[in-house]
Amino acid sequence: MRVLVVGDNTFEYSRTLRDKPGMEGTHITATGIESKEEVEDLLKNVNDSKLKKFPSSQENFEVRHGVNATRLQENFPNLREENKFDKIIFNNPQAGKKGVDDVDLKTGNLIDGVLTSSPQVLQQGGEVHFGVTSSTRALGLLKLQDHYQTSQEQGFTEIAGRKFEVRLVDTKRDEYEFSVKYPARRTEGTKLRNSQGPSYYYIFKLLA
DSSP: OEEEEESOTTOHHHHHHHTSTTOTTOEEEEEOSSOHHHHHHHGGGOOOHHHHSOOOOBTTEEEEOSOOTTOHHHHSTTOOGGGSEEEEEEESOOOSOTTTSOHHHHHHHHHHHHHHHGGGTEEEEEEEEEEEOSOTTOTTHHHHHHHHHHHHHHSOEEETTEEEEEEEEETTTSOOTTOOOOOOBOTTSOBOTTOOSOSEEEEEEEOO
């Protein structure tokens, strides 16, 4: 299985997932939009001595910086079918800054941007997973709920001419293969209080 993690600014999630029992043999490509220098700065806020270290590539674990999740083909051009990803995971997306921008609107646009970009690097039938906390104020929740509701009503939701079937997973109740406990953060790097990872995942399966 080939998994692409996007928006993982400190790589805490990716590295914890890599070390999860059962992940052996899974190829994880861990990415964030930040430069190496920005990641070094963000890691100063990490307390865990193991995760505070600068992330590096190793067998079945590739680290990439400066990856824009809304332009995936530019970062992974001309992928052969066998090298395309089975899953794309984006935890706690955030676009813009609170108090300055309409963050929820921008985050909704970010989500749609990732979904628009994803078919170019996904296997047919591949999935995009968006993780959010249990808060009713979770950023992007309205957009995710809208797509989920549309899929429930008509069997799919359509983004940029591509169809996705959407299902919802509650990690507290349902088994979720990619759930791990880690110090969850927004895309911008700020810690989400005492959150140890998303409570819900909206899973978009590429249909056509």
